[in-house]
Amino acid sequence: MPTTQPNVHENINSLFLPPPYQPSSSSIVLNQFQNGPQPFVISGIFTNGQPIQGNIQTVDPIVGTKSRSFTTEAKTLGAMQITIGLFHFGLGIVLGLLCINYLNVMTFWSLAFFTGYPFWGGLSFIITGALSVAAINQPNLCLIRGSLGMNIMSAIFVFFGVIFLLIDEGINGTYQQDFWAVLSGRGISALLAIFSVVEFIINCITVHLAKQAIRTSEL
Known part of the structure; x- marks a missing residue:
């Protein structure tokens, strides 16, 4: 219907x-x-x-392959290494002046100064920091590898340098030595030891960052 x-x-x-x-x-x-x-x-x-x-x-595939941690931190760490190297040079000169005897009076005796640690150690720190800064300004795998190798070498130098500085603290302080020379020498040796430990920590951090950057670039 x-x-x-x-x-x-x-x-x-x-x-x-x-x-x-x-x-x-x-x-x-x-x-x-x-x-x-x-x-x-x-x-x-x-x-x-x-x-x-x-x-x-x-x-962005280009940004994803960059190691941001190395580029942002290694430059600051490199500048700190250069500064520590310059401090080593300056304190090493003062330490050498304290080792000079005058008027047949025994002054501070420094194994670190006689082995030249403040100078070759400071030079290695400056070169290491310069390589880290150069690896940031001109990104190059060879510069990063060079920075890695120099940081390892600087860490080895720090190990021996701290031993020399600890010996300086132990062998000085006899009654035949000048009191103020020993006091000043111990203070400078302590400062060099502190800067050396800071340099060792920076070396370890930079080595870790450089390894990450090399591993990222090889992927």
């Missing part, structure tokens, strides 16, 4: 006719991934007909 409601046939046909095609959000994202100029890192869950639950981030 014909019905008086004209919308009944339209509602019945809409139940059996397929809905118009609508591209899913996952196919849109895949088309953008194929045609886009930059790669994407997509985190989330793909569901047909449902929006993506997650974030889409753009990754």
